[in-house]
Amino acid sequence: MSAPASGGMPATVLVRGLERRFGNTTVLDRLDLSVGAGEFVALLGRSGSGKTTLLRTLTGLDPVQTGEVRVPAAQAVVFQESRLLPWKRVWENVALGLEGADARGRAEVALEEVGLGHRLAAWPLTLSGGEAQRAGIARALVREPSFLMLDEPFASLDALTRLRMQDMVGALWRRHRCAVLLVTHDVDEALLLADRAVVLDKGRIRASFPIALPRPRRHADPDFARLRAALLDALDVRAVDQAA
Amino acid sequence: MPDTLLPDGILTPARPDPAHVPAAPASAALARPRARRAGMAGRRFLSPLLIVLAWQAASSAGLISPQTLASPWQIGRTALALSADGTLGRNLLVSLGRAGAGFALAFAAGVVLALISGLSRLGEDVVDAPMQMLRTLPALALVPLFILWFGIGEVPKVALVALGGVFPIYLNLFKGIRSVDPKLLEMARTLRLGRRDTIRHVVLPGALPDLLVGLRLSVGISWLMLVVAEQVNASSGIGHMMMDAQDFLRTDIIMVGLLVYALLGLGSDQGVRWLERHLLRWQPPSPGYRA
Ligand SMILES: Nc1ncnc2c1ncn2[C@@H]1O[C@H](COP(=O)(O)OP(=O)(O)OP(=O)(O)O)[C@@H](O)[C@H]1O
Ligand SMILES: [Mg+2]
Numbered sequence: 332m333s334a335p336a337s338g339g340m341p342a343t344v345l346v347r348g349l350e351r352r353f354g355n356t357t358v359l360d361r362l363d364l365s366v367g368a369g370e371f372v373a374l375l376g377r378s379g380s381g382k383t384t385l386l387r388t389l390t391g392l393d394p395v396q397t398g399e400v401r402v403p404a405a406q407a408v409v410f411q412e413s414r415l416l417p418w419k420r421v422w423e424n425v426a427l428g429l430e431g432a433d434a435r436g437r438a439e440v441a442l443e444e445v446g447l448g449h450r451l452a453a454w455p456l457t458l459s460g461g462e463a464q465r466a467g468i469a470r471a472l473v474r475e476p477s478f479l480m481l482d483e484p485f486a487s488l489d490a491l492t493r494l495r496m497q498d499m500v501g502a503l504w505r506r507h508r509c510a511v512l513l514v515t516h517d518v519d520e521a522l523l524l525a526d527r528a529v530v531l532d533k534g535r536i537r538a539s540f541p542i543a544l545p546r547p548r549r550h551a552d553p554d555f556a557r558l559r560a561a562l563l564d565a566l567d568v569r570a571v572d573q574a575a
Numbered sequence: 576m577p578d579t580l581l582p583d584g585i586l587t588p589a590r591p592d593p594a595h596v597p598a599a600p601a602s603a604a605l606a607r608p609r610a611r612r613a614g615m616a617g618r619r620f621l622s623p624l625l626i627v628l629a630w631q632a633a634s635s636a637g638l639i640s641p642q643t644l645a646s647p648w649q650i651g652r653t654a655l656a657l658s659a660d661g662t663l664g665r666n667l668l669v670s671l672g673r674a675g676a677g678f679a680l681a682f683a684a685g686v687v688l689a690l691i692s693g694l695s696r697l698g699e700d701v702v703d704a705p706m707q708m709l710r711t712l713p714a715l716a717l718v719p720l721f722i723l724w725f726g727i728g729e730v731p732k733v734a735l736v737a738l739g740g741v742f743p744i745y746l747n748l749f750k751g752i753r754s755v756d757p758k759l760l761e762m763a764r765t766l767r768l769g770r771r772d773t774i775r776h777v778v779l780p781g782a783l784p785d786l787l788v789g790l791r792l793s794v795g796i797s798w799l800m801l802v803v804a805e806q807v808n809a810s811s812g813i814g815h816m817m818m819d820a821q822d823f824l825r826t827d828i829i830m831v832g833l834l835v836y837a838l839l840g841l842g843s844d845q846g847v848r849w850l851e852r853h854l855l856r857w858q859p860p861s862p863g864y865r866a
Binding site (some may be wrong): 361369390391407408411412414416417419427428455456457470 | 759765780859
């Protein structure tokens, strides 16, 4: 029932007994979760299980009704849609709200890092879906978060672009070493990127799978397939998967 | 048919000139859209031109008496004469001054009121209800009251223009502020933007397209108000010039006044369009539907 951080890492994020109700329906029911410093956690769960609700609470968009939530102040979030301001150029979007010297320079470095160095002055509505999502990731990274939240950031991208973006997020994480909570529907994505996959169901973290595979990870790895089966089992989609 | 209206050279088929063969495809590709545009513009001007020609023919043949409607030729001569002796320029300046002052007042008041009621609930309670009630009044029906209050000088005219122009600005900007995408507001919160920065970077730019819609409506209404104000009682201005001409059955002068009003309306509309293109250049061009 408890979901400890893997290893002896100090917890960057700590959630204890979090409850969230909308009217009579309880979406989060005494949920416990912790994410270690620099740990990459994938959050899985069926549609409507409350993943976005949890993220919104962690970023402070929704209030904590009951329970305890500890998150670092240096945090950033990337939503499923990029949510760029269409009237600001790409670099201005990334630099928005940055404090300190040379916000523009730092924004440009972050954009180079996600491979958008050639689109610095573009208007957001002229970006492709993948480019817009990368700009959103640059906007999060430029804040040097110690905790980064990603809510299905690649869900609307085509398969090929998604693979590229997964690689990029993996590389960025290795370089920045921030704690990451990645919400995803894609079991393979979780297995490629995360140190640990947790499954949210009926308001609680029901399962927690450490993923001790060596990186870079390959689908062909027999351990990969074994973990994949276990995860799908926990998500209760195994039967559907075989029927298809 | 429209091809005959094209400027020389654009559609001329390239003469077989071996020296220019490599360049020909590129220049043809460049010229074609331009030629097409010129052709469309030509087509658009064709039918008005025919109407004016028919009108002139009817006037010359004595089918239309000058007291009913002056001929285009006569109107043109009168326009030149009025410009030459300064009558047109003097009256135009007066009209422009009234419209400009009234519109500036409308814009300033509309923006300030919309900011007050758009950005705070208290402001909405105080400002919005009276504005919604006032806007149902037909502004033109206030002319007698304005004359009683302000006399017959410049004040009632400017006030009438301002009153007509203020509501489109207020209503559209208010709606724009209130309908800013909530997802972008959430994003601003996750970036820890303060209230001031959120208003400056998210709310106001998001409301700008609506403000520009209001601006365009407001400019149109301002001219309408000006026409009425100048014809009810005035001793100068384009409207006065036209009313004076009425006493002497000078339809040519009346037509010159109409033409000036039309040009003013057209010019200010082009101005607002230019402003839209410039301020909303972040919007991808929407080609719209054209058969
Ligand atoms: N503001 C709200 N008012 C009422 N119910 C809500 C509200 N927000 C979310 N819910 C409900 O809470 C439940 C969890 O929603 P949430 O968006 O967190 O799901 P999710 O796990 O992110 O799903 P998905 O994978 O489809 O994005 C859903 O049943 C949803 O209908
Ligand atoms: Mg969701």
